[in-house]
Amino acid sequence: MLDFIKENIWYLLIIINYILAISAVITVFLKRINPTKTLSYIIVLVFFPFLGLLVYYLFGQEYRKNKIFSRKHILNKSIVKNINKEFEFSKAQVKKVDNYLDDKVKLVKLLYQSDDEPLTLKNKIEILKNGDVKFKHLLSDLKKAEHHIHLEYYIVKDDDIGRQVLSVLCEQAEAGLKVRLIYDDVGSKISTQMKRKLTNSGVKHHPFMPVLFSKFTGKMNYRNHRKIAIIDGKIGYVGGINIADEYLNENDTDRFWRDTHMRIEGEAVKSLQIHFLSTWDFVSDERLAVYKTFFPEVDIENGNVALQIAASGPDTDWANIMEVIFTAIVTASDYIYITTPYFVPNEQIITALQIAAKSGIDVRLIIPKKSDSWIVKHASNSYLGALLKAGVKVYKYNKGFVHAKTMVVDDIFSTVGTSNMDYRSFNINFEINTFIYDKTQSKIIKKHFLEDMENSDAVNYNTYLNRSNFEKLKESYCRLWSPLI
Structure with a gap:
C-alpha cells in the first residue's frame, strides 16, 4: 500500500485537489455571488491545480455574512x-441641509438606514x-x-x-x-x-x-x-x-x-x-x-460643515461606501470628478458612470499613469474603453503617483477617505470615508482635481482602440483576475 502511494503520489494529489476544487465550486455556486467573480473562481480552481485552491482559500471566503467580529x-x-x-x-437635521442638498439628501438617508451613521452638523x-x-x-x-x-x-x-x-x-x-x-x-x-x-x-x-x-x-x-x-x-x-x-x-x-x-x-x-x-x-x-x-x-x-463618517468592511451588513458613491453618481445633475489610484470597479459603478456620461453629465476620472501594481494597471485599462465610448473623460496622472481617493459631485457633495474605486475596497477590506455636504469644501476638492488634471494626460478613445494586441492580451489576462485582486 505504501509503495502504491509513493508510485502514484502525484495522481493521488491531483485527485484530492479536484475533489476539493469541486466542493469549492459547489460552494461558490450556492453563494450566488457576482457571475463574473463566480466564473473567475471556477476557472482558477479548474485550470490551476493547487494554486487555485490556495487562491480560493485566501480570497474566496465571504465574511460579510459570517462576520469576522462583532461591534x-x-x-x-x-x-x-x-x-x-x-x-x-431627525427631520430637523435634514431640514438644515435640505435647502441646498436637493437630491443629495438621499445620500444622508441611505447611510443612516444602512449603518446608523449620523449626520453631524457642527464641524x-x-x-x-x-x-x-x-x-x-x-x-x-x-x-x-x-x-x-x-x-x-x-x-x-x-x-x-x-x-x-x-x-x-x-x-x-x-x-x-x-x-x-x-x-x-x-x-x-x-x-x-x-x-x-x-x-x-x-x-x-x-x-x-x-x-x-x-x-x-x-x-x-x-x-x-x-x-x-x-x-x-x-x-x-x-x-x-x-x-x-x-x-x-x-x-x-x-x-x-x-x-x-x-x-x-x-x-x-x-x-x-x-x-x-x-x-x-x-x-x-x-x-x-x-x-x-x-x-x-x-x-x-x-463650524457648520455637515459630515457623515462611513465605515465599510466584512463587519458591516452593507457595502456602505460603495452604495453612497453609486447613489451620488446616479443622482448627479452637473458633474462627477473622481480620483482613485486603483480603478477596478464592479458592474454597478461602470453602468452608473456610463449612464451619467451618456445623459450629459460631465464625468471625469483621474488614475495613475504609472501604477505600483502591474496587474491593477492593466486591469484598470481594460475598463476604460466602455467609459470612453460613453463619453467619460479619463486622465492619467503623469507627475508621479496619484494615491488620493476623492470624489466631488455638483459642488455640493464630496468624499475623502481610504476607499479605492475597486472591488477590494468595496467588499473586502476595512475602509472608512468622510462624506461632506458642503459647497465651500467641495469646491476646494474640485479645485485640487482641476489642478491634478493639468499634470495628467487625457486618454484618447481612438488611440485606446488602436493599442497593440499584446496590450489587449495583458489587459484581458489581468481583468480575469480583477474580481480577486
Whole structure:
C-alpha cells in the first residue's frame, strides 16, 4: 500500500485537489455571488491545480455574512448609546441641509438606514493636500494632546517620518497620556526594537489580524485599510495618507506622491472614535472601559460643515461606501470628478458612470499613469474603453503617483477617505470615508482635481482602440483576475 502511494503520489494529489476544487465550486455556486467573480473562481480552481485552491482559500471566503467580529460590546456601552442617541436621525437635521442638498439628501438617508451613521452638523474641516502638509498638522496636534491619542493605520513604517510619529507617541505615553495604536500586520513594517520602545513607554499597540510571512501576503484578504487618528476626542484625521516616508515628497524621493487627507474638529470626531474603539475591542484582549472623556463636548466657532463618517468592511451588513458613491453618481445633475489610484470597479459603478456620461453629465476620472501594481494597471485599462465610448473623460496622472481617493459631485457633495474605486475596497477590506455636504469644501476638492488634471494626460478613445494586441492580451489576462485582486 505504501509503495502504491509513493508510485502514484502525484495522481493521488491531483485527485484530492479536484475533489476539493469541486466542493469549492459547489460552494461558490450556492453563494450566488457576482457571475463574473463566480466564473473567475471556477476557472482558477479548474485550470490551476493547487494554486487555485490556495487562491480560493485566501480570497474566496465571504465574511460579510459570517462576520469576522462583532461591534456589540462597544456599541452596547451606555455612553456610546447616548452618543448615538444624541445624533439620532431627525427631520430637523435634514431640514438644515435640505435647502441646498436637493437630491443629495438621499445620500444622508441611505447611510443612516444602512449603518446608523449620523449626520453631524457642527464641524470644521481642512482638506490637506499631500503628506508634508498632513504630517505638519498631525505632529503638531499629537504634541499638544492632553488626554489620549488613538491611531489606526494600514501602513506604519519604521522610517524617518514613522520614527517621528512613534517617538511622539512614546513621549506622550511617558507623560501619562493614554496612547493606543492599531497597525495592519501586512501593510506595516515596525522593527522589534521600536515595538519594544513603544511597550516600555506605555504605548498600547496591536497588529490587526496578524499573519505569518507578511512579506508574501500583500493581497491577503480582510486587511484594515483605514488611516485615522483621534486626539483627545476633539480632533480627527482621515484620508489616504499612511505613515511612511514615500508620502512626504522630499527631494531625495524617486517620485512625487499626490495624496489627500483631512483634519476634522467637531461632532464627526465622535463617529471616528466609535469606529476606533470597535476595532480596538477586536484586536486587543482588553475590555476597554469607555469614558465620557473619549467624547468631549467641542465648541466649534464657525463650524457648520455637515459630515457623515462611513465605515465599510466584512463587519458591516452593507457595502456602505460603495452604495453612497453609486447613489451620488446616479443622482448627479452637473458633474462627477473622481480620483482613485486603483480603478477596478464592479458592474454597478461602470453602468452608473456610463449612464451619467451618456445623459450629459460631465464625468471625469483621474488614475495613475504609472501604477505600483502591474496587474491593477492593466486591469484598470481594460475598463476604460466602455467609459470612453460613453463619453467619460479619463486622465492619467503623469507627475508621479496619484494615491488620493476623492470624489466631488455638483459642488455640493464630496468624499475623502481610504476607499479605492475597486472591488477590494468595496467588499473586502476595512475602509472608512468622510462624506461632506458642503459647497465651500467641495469646491476646494474640485479645485485640487482641476489642478491634478493639468499634470495628467487625457486618454484618447481612438488611440485606446488602436493599442497593440499584446496590450489587449495583458489587459484581458489581468481583468480575469480583477474580481480577486
